[in-house]
Amino acid sequence: MMEGMSEMRRNSVLMSMLGITVAGFGLAWAWPWLAAQMASGEAPAETIALGKTLYGKYCAACHGANLEGQPDWKSPLPSGRMPAPPHDASGHTWHHPDGVLFRITKDGPAAVVGGGYRSDMPGFGSVMSDDEIRAVLAFIKSVWPEQERQYQAEMSRREQKAAQ
Numbered sequence: 001m002m003e004g005m006s007e008m009r010r011n012s013v014l015m016s017m018l019g020i021t022v023a024g025f026g027l028a029w030a031w032p033w034l035a036a037q038m039a040s041g042e043a044p045a046e047t048i049a050l051g052k053t054l055y056g057k058y059c060a061a062c063h064g065a066n067l068e069g070q071p072d073w074k075s076p077l078p079s080g081r082m083p084a085p086p087h088d089a090s091g092h093t094w095h096h097p098d099g100v101l102f103r104i105t106k107d108g109p110a111a112v113v114g115g116g117y118r119s120d121m122p123g124f125g126s127v128m129s130d131d132e133i134r135a136v137l138a139f140i141k142s143v144w145p146e147q148e149r150q151y152q153a154e155m156s157r158r159e160q161k162a163a164q
């Protein structure tokens, strides 16, 4: 446990240093955020509280007040589109790395999947700032149990590595 902690601290120092390099490529947003998350394990309480408010305003109508998703969310609707999946541990939101979750929320699933894919979910880039999108995602993450959270953090580390 102690070894793991110091490993995380080393990583976050490394990440802050790398962040300076990466800033020039316009990816600066991800680094301070990731580094802060890795250092504390979770976003600050104010960020999560803001995310919770924004979630209620923009996401709960489809993804459920308790992040439970729409009923029978694995079967297509009569329209052929998919229902909104849960964001709690019973869904698969936690399978996706940070960059993917961010793009889905900002640009919408159709833009991320491409190939003419249709989704009932719009992108929120025109109504929420990037920081607000990150806050919503921080709130969603805050409800995941430890195991799902660690899995998702590992996916995000791999995504960062692949992008280097």
Ligand code: HEC
Residues within 6 Å of the ligand: 055, 058, 059, 060, 061, 062, 063, 081, 082, 083, 084, 085, 091, 092, 093, 094, 096, 101, 104, 105, 109, 118, 119, 120, 121, 122, 124, 136, 137
């Ligand atoms: C109008 C309904 C609607 C609203 C509002 C909505 N979503 Fe969605 N969302 C969906 C649907 C439907 C999907 C399934 C994607 C698809 O179309 O295949 C989805 C999928 C997602 C996914 C991918 C989950 C996964 O497991 O792959 C994320 C992340 C997501 N939404 C985040 C959000 C966030 C954050 C908000 C609020 C800012 C939001 N959504 C608001 C309908 C909605």
